[in-house]
Amino acid sequence: MTSFSANLGFLWADRSLPAAIRAARANGFDAVECHWPYETPVLDVKAALEETGFKMLGLNTRRGDVSKGENGLAALPEREDEARAAIDEAIDYANRTDTAAIHVMAGKASGPKAQATFLKNLDYAVTRTSRTILIEPLNRHDAPGYFLKNTTQARDIITKLAAPNLKLMFDCYHVARNEGDVLFRLQDLLPIVGHIQIASVPDRRAPDHGELHYPTVFSKIADLGWKKPIGAEYKPVSATEEGLDWMNSHLC
Structure with a gap:
């Protein structure tokens, strides 16, 4: 039976984080x-997790100055102090809430200096914690200029650092929009995947319509032996609980 994690960055985003955790439990995640x-x-987060019996699967490092369009710091040359402060902050919060993984956000950058900076900051992260460190390619439509552009680039970085706790965030939505061939890529990359996320393509809504046929995706994930909850990281059209038929109707 496929299990799901509610991404509270999008689901129940109108509520406080503790209230959203409780809502996710009440609605079957x-x-x-x-x-x-x-x-x-x-x-407050710990209390909600203990009350619901939930595990927090992941959180992100800060984006930087959002008012200036920043979307992560770890690949930005000459911003290492800020990037590492964000990594330290994320690790501390993860330790205190027993969060399983930390997504280190690369930011908008390109070129050899950005590559070297990202590798240095990731090396810092994986040696500071035994928790899983995730990197995630973002698609060019939603995140133009983002450093980490595709799964090939991500695999090269993971291979180069060869840290057992550095893994790929495989977001089916981003992979579909940037690269396509989601099922093949998922099987090919599974040994380095640390978390899987889903949303409809191309509108990033609930995974019950669009170009990517999620019943087939869920079947493939199960066939590959994946046992962890899949992250529902989509933008609801209306109140979150009104759009959960995809999960409750045995689509999965």
Whole structure:
């Protein structure tokens, strides 16, 4: 039976993080994950996780100055101090909430200096914690200029660093929009995948329509032996609980 994690960056985003955790439990999810929890007191998140019996599967490092369009810091040359402060902050929050994985956001950059900077900061991250460090290629439509552009680039980085806790965030939505051939890529990359996320393509809504046939995707994931919850990281059209038929109607 396929299990799912509610990504609370998008689902129940109109509620506080503790309230969203409780809503995810009430609506049949099996785990939760989030984007940037740092404004929420750790003890409030811990209390909600303990009450629901949930595991927090992942959180992101800060994006930087969002007002200037920044979308991560780890690949930005000459911003190493800020990037490492963001990594330290994420590790601390993950330790205190027992969050399984940390997505280190690369940011908008390109070229050899950005590559070297990203590798250095990832090496810093994987040696600072035994928790899983995730990297995620973002598609060019939603995140133009983002450093990590495709799964080939991500695999090269993971291979180069050869750290057992550095893994790929395989977001079916981003892979489909950037590269296509999602099922083949998922099977090919499975040994380095740390987490899987889903959303419809191309509108990033619930995974019950669009170009990517999710019943086939879920069947493939099960055939590959994946046992962890799959992250539902999509943007609801209306109230989150009104759009969960995809999960409750045995689509999966």
